[in-house]
Amino acid sequence: MKLKIDFRWRHFLLFLAVGTVFAGGWWGFEAWQRSRATSELDTTIPYQGSYWEIAIDRQGNISSPLPQKPTVIFGRENDVFKQIVIEESGYYLPEAKVKLALPKALGDWQVKPRVYAIHGIESANFEISDEMTVNFIAKDIGAAGIFTIETTFPKGYLEPSWSKQIAAFFVNLSIKNWLLAAAVFPAIAWLIVLLAA
Numbered sequence: 244m245k246l247k248i249d250f251r252w253r254h255f256l257l258f259l260a261v262g263t264v265f266a267g268g269w270w271g272f273e274a275w276q277r278s279r280a281t282s283e284l285d286t287t288i289p290y291q292g293s294y295w296e297i298a299i300d301r302q303g304n305i306s307s308p309l310p311q312k313p314t315v316i317f318g319r320e321n322d323v324f325k326q327i328v329i330e331e332s333g334y335y336l337p338e339a340k341v342k343l344a345l346p347k348a349l350g351d352w353q354v355k356p357r358v359y360a361i362h363g364i365e366s367a368n369f370e371i372s373d374e375m376t377v378n379f380i381a382k383d384i385g386a387a388g389i390f391t392i393e394t395t396f397p398k399g400y401l402e403p404s405w406s407k408q409i410a411a412f413f414v415n416l417s418i419k420n421w422l423l424a425a426a427v428f429p430a431i432a433w434l435i436v437l438l439a440a
Contacts, residue, residue: 293336298344299324303401317403317411322396329381329390331362336384341392348374352400359391 298306303315303322313326328341345354349371356377360367363385369392370378381390403411 293338294340294342295328296342296344297326299346299401301346301402303403303407315401317401317407317414319398319415321398322401322403324394324396325391326393327389327391328379329384329388331387331389332384333386335386336388337382339381339384339390341379343377343379343392343394345375345377346401350374352397354397354400355395357393357395359389359393361389362387364388364390 295308297309297313299315300306303317303324305313305315305324305326307313307326309326309328311327311330313324316323316325324343326341329336329339343356354371354377356369356371356379358367358369358379358381360381364381365383367379367381367390369380372378377394379392381388384390
């Protein structure tokens with residue numbers, strides 16, 4: 244019995260072409276990432292100025308000029324807006340002010356603002372200046388300071404869209420309900436498979 248070894252040129256050329264395209268794409272992506280990182284590196288100060296205006300609409304959508312993404316958590320009993328204003332800027336800031344524009348007049352609604360000021364912030368507070376505005380102020384912010392604002396709204400003040408309500412429903416499910424669903428849905432699937440067979 245004679246063993247014959249054959250070199251398959253067509254397969255070799257195909258994999259060589261695919262490998263070249265893949266390697267070129269990977270190299271191009273890496274070069275793009277490096278150029279993007281160097282172009283963003285220290286060209287802009289992340290906290291230019293010290294005054295920002297943030298607006299929340301009735302559905303809980305937020306308009307914020309800050310680099311950190313704001314969040315609204317739709318809970319069972321209340322809805323919570325949270326925004327990191329300054330996060331370890333790397334330099335001293337004498338003062339930071341945030342004006343939060345609310346979607347509708349407070350009236351009888353009990354809105355609860357709160358500030359979190361840690362790692363080298365001398366003082367931070369808030370004031371409800373009128374029916375539709377909450378002002379937050381932090382002073383003497385160190386290079387490692389983190390300044391976060393939060394406002395808790397009672398249920399019904401914000402009117403989220405259906406998609407946000409559905410997402411909030413699943414987020415607010417208790418662990419007991421998740422475990423029940425994890426047991427019931429596979430059992431239903433097995434029952435359907437057995438009945439179909």
